[in-house]
Structures are given as C-alpha cells and as structure tokens.
Amino acid sequence: MQKSTLLFLLVLLSAAAYHIGRRRSLQVAGGTVRSLHSLPSYYGYYAALWCGIPALLVLFLWTAFENSIVIQLVVSALPEELSSAPPDRIGLLVNDIRNVASGAVAGEIEPAVEAAANHYLRLKDTSNRLLSVLATFVAITGAAYARQRISKEHRARNHVEKSITVFLIVCSTLAVFTTIGIVLSVLFESIRFFKEVPITEFLFGLDWSPQMAIREDQVGSSGAFGAVPLFVGTLLISLIAMLVAVPIGLLSAIYLSEYASSRFRATAKPLLEILAGIPTVVYGFFAALVVAPFVRDLGARIGLDVSSESALAAGLVMGIMIIPFVSSLSDDFINAVPQSLRDGAYALGATQSETIRQVIIPAALPGIVGGVLLAVSRAIGETMIVVMAAGLTANLTANPLAAVTTVTTQIVTLLVGDQEFDSPKTLAAFALGLVLFLATLALNIIALHIVRKYREQYE
Amino acid sequence: MKVRERISEASFNREYSHTVGEITSPNSRIVCRNVNVYYGEKHAIQDVGLDIGRNEVIALIGPSGCGKSTFIRCLNRMNDTIPGCRVTGQIVLDGQDIYDGSLDVVPLRAQVGMVFQKPNPFPKSIFENVAYGPRIHGLVSSKAELEEVVETSLRRAGLWDEVKDYLHQPGTSLSGGQQQRLCIARAIAVNPEVILMDEPCSALDPIATAKIEQLIDELRSHYTIAIVTHSMQQAARVSQRTAYFHLGRLIEVGETAQIFTNPRHQLTEDYITGRFG
Numbered sequence: 001m002q003k004s005t006l007l008f009l010l011v012l013l014s015a016a017a018y019h020i021g022r023r024r025s026l027q028v029a030g031g032t033v034r035s036l037h038s039l040p041s042y043y044g045y046y047a048a049l050w051c052g053i054p055a056l057l058v059l060f061l062w063t064a065f066e067n068s069i070v071i072q073l074v075v076s077a078l079p080e081e082l083s084s085a086p087p088d089r090i091g092l093l094v095n096d097i098r099n100v101a102s103g104a105v106a107g108e109i110e111p112a113v114e115a116a117a118n119h120y121l122r123l124k125d126t127s128n129r130l131l132s133v134l135a136t137f138v139a140i141t142g143a144a145y146a147r148q149r150i151s152k153e154h155r156a157r158n159h160v161e162k163s164i165t166v167f168l169i170v171c172s173t174l175a176v177f178t179t180i181g182i183v184l185s186v187l188f189e190s191i192r193f194f195k196e197v198p199i200t201e202f203l204f205g206l207d208w209s210p211q212m213a214i215r216e217d218q219v220g221s222s223g224a225f226g227a228v229p230l231f232v233g234t235l236l237i238s239l240i241a242m243l244v245a246v247p248i249g250l251l252s253a254i255y256l257s258e259y260a261s262s263r264f265r266a267t268a269k270p271l272l273e274i275l276a277g278i279p280t281v282v283y284g285f286f287a288a289l290v291v292a293p294f295v296r297d298l299g300a301r302i303g304l305d306v307s308s309e310s311a312l313a314a315g316l317v318m319g320i321m322i323i324p325f326v327s328s329l330s331d332d333f334i335n336a337v338p339q340s341l342r343d344g345a346y347a348l349g350a351t352q353s354e355t356i357r358q359v360i361i362p363a364a365l366p367g368i369v370g371g372v373l374l375a376v377s378r379a380i381g382e383t384m385i386v387v388m389a390a391g392l393t394a395n396l397t398a399n400p401l402a403a404v405t406t407v408t409t410q411i412v413t414l415l416v417g418d419q420e421f422d423s424p425k426t427l428a429a430f431a432l433g434l435v436l437f438l439a440t441l442a443l444n445i446i447a448l449h450i451v452r453k454y455r456e457q458y459e
Numbered sequence: 460m461k462v463r464e465r466i467s468e469a470s471f472n473r474e475y476s477h478t479v480g481e482i483t484s485p486n487s488r489i490v491c492r493n494v495n496v497y498y499g500e501k502h503a504i505q506d507v508g509l510d511i512g513r514n515e516v517i518a519l520i521g522p523s524g525c526g527k528s529t530f531i532r533c534l535n536r537m538n539d540t541i542p543g544c545r546v547t548g549q550i551v552l553d554g555q556d557i558y559d560g561s562l563d564v565v566p567l568r569a570q571v572g573m574v575f576q577k578p579n580p581f582p583k584s585i586f587e588n589v590a591y592g593p594r595i596h597g598l599v600s601s602k603a604e605l606e607e608v609v610e611t612s613l614r615r616a617g618l619w620d621e622v623k624d625y626l627h628q629p630g631t632s633l634s635g636g637q638q639q640r641l642c643i644a645r646a647i648a649v650n651p652e653v654i655l656m657d658e659p660c661s662a663l664d665p666i667a668t669a670k671i672e673q674l675i676d677e678l679r680s681h682y683t684i685a686i687v688t689h690s691m692q693q694a695a696r697v698s699q700r701t702a703y704f705h706l707g708r709l710i711e712v713g714e715t716a717q718i719f720t721n722p723r724h725q726l727t728e729d730y731i732t733g734r735f736g
Contacts (some may be wrong), residue, residue: 340579348592349568
C-alpha cells in the first residue's frame with residue numbers, strides 16, 4: 001500500500017473512531033447526556049486521538065528509519081568484493097542501485113548491481129506491507145482501548161484539551177527550534193571559516209578580495225578576508241539612509257500627530273505606510289536606474305567625480321524605504337504621550353511649537369530612539385537595494401560619492417554561481433552572516449529594551 | 460421655604476431664571492454672561508452667568524457630566540484644544556473679553572493658570588518643571604532671578620522644604636501629593652492672577668489632600684481661585700462661594716455656608732444631602 005493511501009486510511013479510521021467513541025459515551029450514559037463527565041463529542045475526539053496519533057507516530061518513525069535500514073540490509077547482502085570497498089565507493093554504489101531500482105538507468109547494468117536492486121525493491125515492498133499492517137493494527141487497538149476506557153466518570157474533555165495544549169506547544173517550539181538551527185548552522189560554518197582565516201584578520205583586516213586562486217599561476221586572486229571595508233561600507237550607507245529617514249520620518253510624524261487635521265491624517269498615514277509595502281527589489285532598480293545616474297549627473301554638473309554606483313544613491317533610496325518605519329513608530333510614541341502633559345503645557349501659556357519641542361518630544365524620546373534603532377538594524381540588513389545600487393568594490397572609504405560594498409552584497413556575491421563548500425570563499429559568507437546577525441540582534445535587543453522601558457513609564 | 464424654579468427653555472439675554480442666588484460678587488474679577496458651550500451637537504453648558512471675585516475661592520460642585528470642568532476650562536480657553544468645541548457668550552477678565560477675536564491666548568493662559576485632576580509634571584527635573592513657565596514667557600533675565608522664582612513658587616506651594624535638596628531629580632519621581640503641589644508651584648511660577656483647579660485632589664490620599672487644601676487657603680490672599688470638586692466637605696472647607704451645576708445649567712450659587720446649611724433649590728438640596736450624585 002502506498003503511504004498516501006495509508007494516511008488516508010488512518011484518517012478514515014480516526015473518523016470512524018470518533019463516531020464509535022461518541023456512540024459509546026451515549027450508550028454508557030443511558031441517554032442522559034448530563035450524567036457524563038464531558039460532552040459526547042469529547043469522547044469522540046478522545047477515541048479519534050487514540051486511534052490516529054499512535055498510528056501516525058508509527059508511520060512517521062517507520063518512514064524516518066526505513067531507508068537507512070533497507071540500505072544497510074542491501075549493502076550487507078552484497079557480494080564480498082563489493083561490500084568491502086571504501087565508504088565513498090559504497091555510497092556511489094548505493095546510488096547506482098537506487099537508480100537501477102527506479103528504472104532510471106539505460107544500457108549495461110552489472111549483474112551484481114541488478115541483483116542488489118531487485119533485493120532493494122523486494123525489501124521496500126515488504127517494508128511497506130509491514131508498515132500498513134502495523135499502522136492499521138495500532139490504530140484499531142488504540143480505538144478499541146479508548147472505547148473500553150469510556151465510562152460516565154471518564155474525563156475525556158481534560159484528556160482532549162491536554163493533547164491540544166501539547167499540539168500548540170509543539171507548533172510554537174517549531175519556530176524557535178528552526179531559529180536555533182539556523183543560528184547553529186551559521187555558527188558552525190563560521191567556526192570552520194575561522195580555522196582557515198584567523199578571526200582577527202577577518203574582523204580587523206583592511207583588505208577584502210575573496211577570490212581564491214585555484215591554479216598556482218592565477219593572478220588577481222589574493223584571497224584576502226579583511227572585512228573592515230565591508231563594515232565601513234555598510235555603516236556609510238546606513239548612515240546616509242538614517243540621515244534621510246530620521247529627519248523626514250520624525251518631522252512627518254510630528255506633523256501628522258500634532259498639526260494635521262484628522263481627515264488629512266486618515267489619508268496621509270496609510271499612504272506613507274505604502275512605502276513600507278513596496279518590494280525592496282523595486283527600490284533597488286529605482287536606485288540603480290534613476291537615482292544613481294541622477295546623482296552622477298548632478299555631481300558632474302557641479303564638477304564632482306561621482307561613481308555611477310555611489311554610496312550616496314543607495315543610501316538615499318534606502319533612507320526613503322525606511323521613512324515609514326521611523327514615522328510610524330515615532331507617531332505611535334508621540335500619540336502615546338498623555339494628553340495631560342499637553343494640557344499642562346498649554347495651560348502655562350506655551351505655544352504649540354514650544355509644547356512639541358520642549359514637552360512632547362522629550363517625553364517621547366526614548367520611544368523614538370528605540371524606533372530609530374529598529375530602523376538602523378533594518379538598514380544594516382537590507383540587501384536588495386545595495387546589491388543593485390551600491391556596487392561590488394570593497395573600497396575602504398568614507399566618501400559617499402565613491403562606490404562601496406556592504407556585508408549583505410558580499411554574502412550574495414559569494415554564494416551566487418558555482419561554489420565549493422570547503423573553500424574559505426564560500427565559508428566567508430557564513431562568517432559575514434554571523435556578524436550581521438549579531439549586529440542586528442544587538443540593535444533589536446537594545447531597541448526593544450528602550451521601548452519597553454518607555455512603555456512602563458506611562459501605563 | 461424652598462423656591463422651586465422651573466427650568467425655562469427660553470434662550471439668550473434675559474434674567475438667569477434657572478439660577479437661584481446672587482451670581483455677582485462684591486469684588487468681581489471674572490464676569491461671565493450667557494455662556495454656552497457645544498461639543499459638536501451636544502449642548503454641554505447652557506446659558507451660565509457667574510462672577511468670580513478677587514481673593515475668593517469659588518467651588519463648583521455637581522454630579523459628573525454636569526459641565527463644571529467644561530465651565531472652568533472656558534476661563535483660560537483650554538477648550539480651544541478640543542476639536543468641535545464651540546463657546547458663545549461673554550467672559551470678561553479685568554475688563555477684557557477673553558473670547559474676543561483679537562485676544563492672544565498665550566498671555567491669557569499665563570494670567571489664568573490651571574491645575575489638573577491628575578498630577579502632570581513634565582518629564583523634566585523638579586527645577587525645570589517650575590522654571591518652564593517663566594522661561595517661555597521671558598519673565599526672568601538671569602539665572603539667579605530664575606532660581607529665586609523657582610524657590611518662591613516652591614515655597615508658596617509648600618514643597619520647598621521637601622525637595623530643596625533634590626531639585627535635579629525628575630519631577631515624576633515625587634509622590635502623587637508632591638507632584639500635585641509641584642504642578643501648583645509650576646502654575647504660580649508664571650505669576651498668574653487666577654488659578655483654576657479641576658478636581659486637584661481626586662487622585663490624592665487624605666493627608667496630601669489636607670496639605671493642598673491648606674495651600675489653597677493660603678493662596679487666596681494672592682489669587683482668585685476656582686476649584687471643581689466632587690467632595691462636598693472639601694468645597695465647604697476651602698471655598699467662600701459655591702456654585703451648583705446640574706445638566707449643564709448653573710442651578711444655584713451663593714455663600715458656601717448658606718448653600719450647605721440652607722440650600723434654596725430642591726436640586727441643590729437633593730445633591731448635598733446625598734439623595735443623588
């Protein structure tokens with residue numbers, strides 16, 4: 001039986017178990033539902049859970065271990081001269097056997113391999129049959145056990161709700177474990193990288209040129225992994241972005257929350273937030289095709305030498321992208337300043353601008369700072385715009401008119417195209433990723449801490 | 460004998476037939492006539508006429524939603540900050556109609572200070588809280604003068620001895636009663652002529668309340684004070700005149716002793732004897 005058919009069968013069995021459990025509960029209740037501990041449907045779910053979950057577990061475990069066990073059996077049944085080969089040879093052989101078994105090989109087939117392939121198919125078939133029988137048996141036994149447990153006093157509802165809780169816990173931990181898994185994989189790959197390139201060279205080296213020489217006589221491939229130019233480039237672009245986003249975002253938030261009429265606000269705020277919904281790749285080609293040439297031409301007109309992939313262009317566009325983050329968070333925090341503080345200032349005869357500058361902004365400042373830090377971490381991690389607009393040259397410069405590159409851009413270029421997973425060039429991407437992750441994590445933690453502290457003050 | 464007044468629906472410019480008692484004060488400083496306040500469609504205050512005298516504490520009492528807070532917020536035009544609020548009628552302070560189009564609200568609010576229900580110190584130091592008003596109005600020319608104003612204001616508010624060593628702590632670090640006295644100090648630092656208090660003790664415990672009440676009594680010698688309160692004992696303790704509001708109308712006004720011992724209007728009597736409210 002196919003696994004999907006088996007799965008379908010198990011679902012059917014569970015549905016049947018639900019009805020059996022429900023009927024049984026009504027039976028033991030003698031027609032008066034009130035004498036039961038739980039509602040009849042809970043007894044139904046109880047039976048269905050007992051029927052489905054153990055059988056699904058069997059199915060899951062069997063599927064997980066089936067392949068390796070079958071392969072082991074096939075390998076051990078191979079003729080002596082084949083099974084004594086080194087492990088990597090055996091790996092290739094197993095691949096051959098599988099291909100033959102699935103009929104994907106044309107032409108000459110070694111008789112030993114063909115025999116092994118047949119053996120493999122037979123084992124698979126047996127295993128499938130065994131699984132079907134076992135899973136069905138477990139399902140029926142489970143349902144029978146549950147049916148037998150049902151009595152007036154039996155607390156079916158508590159059992160069902162307990163299993164729902166467990167299910168919810170599993171769902172929530174899944175996301176957490178995925179994150180931990182990603183972090184660990186980045187961490188271990190980075191450690192491998194740091195075995196080949198010293199961590200001090202990576203963090204403090206001033207030269208970034210990750211192309212490795214494959215042949216002795218290759219030129220221009222020094223394989224230098226000093227990441228400082230990347231950090232500087234990232235910071236430069238983020239700085240330009242923040243110089244654009246913070247004043248515009250903050251001032252528009254002040255206007256929207258303090259001066260604008262409610263009708264204007266109701267229209268303008270969603271429009272501003274649309275900026276946050278534009279895909280970053282759209283910003284990217286906007287930066288590369290519109291802003292960068294514009295900046296270059298403008299520079300040429302006033303006699304400045306501007307690179308066509310300048311940090312300025314990428315930073316400007318990134319700043320525009322971040323405006324809604326800054327303005328929307330600042331707006332929330334300005335609105336969270338209690339009306340009583342505004343009243344207090346107005347009652348002293350303060351004008352609106354005095355109230356805003358001297359009372360409201362200082363009161364909202366911790367929240368605004370938190371919002372800005374969140375925006376910075378967003379800017380540092382932003383990839384698409386800088387890949388398209390910032391260039392690939394690892395210049396160590398603070399000149400916004402020159403081409404620079406960023407951490408994210410380099411990760412993309414290191415992992416695009418053909419690559420070997422044991423070369424420092426590829427592993428460097430993981431090290432860069434780790435640095436990026438730690439930086440944004442630290443910024444987020446600090447920002448959230450500030451924001452939370454501020455919230456406690458007024459609620 | 461009680462006078463049972465019929466609440467008339469007639470409008471403007473007539474005798475205040477729904478108000479019992481003497482609305483004028485021997486030494487009037489604020490004169491209100493035909494004051495109506497609308498919040499959008501809602502007619503929150505109807506045809507109120509009332510005088511507030513020099514060196515007098517007037518208590519405004521009445522059940523919740525009767526318009527007493529709205530009324531005192533008219534006196535320094537704080538209602539301007541509420542969208543959809545409209546005020547008609549005349550409110551004259553020292554001969555100047557404060558709702559006149561040519562009047563600037565900034566000096567008006569410096570002249571008529573206000574203390575709110577909940578203490579609302581700014582998120583600044585104690586010193587800066589008090590110094591804020593004098594600074595924005597340019598009342599002082601030197602640092603020494605500013606320090607003097609801060610000290611005098613804090614002394615008058617009865618807070619100086621408690622905070623003189625902590626002037627640079629944040630104002631929000633004080634207790635509720637201290638914060639409220641800080642707000643009073645902040646209000647008197649701009650040297651106003653009138654102080655409006657909107658339930659200044661409702662968030663305070665009895666000891667802090669007693670301190671504030673004592674303070675109000677002392678401040679009377681310098682200022683004209685209007686206080687909104689839900690506590691009838693408080694009204695009886697601190698005020699010379701009392702005005703009773705009901706559903707947006709001024710029902711009765713008179714000497715505090717008379718209002719509390721011998722109210723002339725049935726609604727006033729019902730309220731102060733605790734039959735409702």
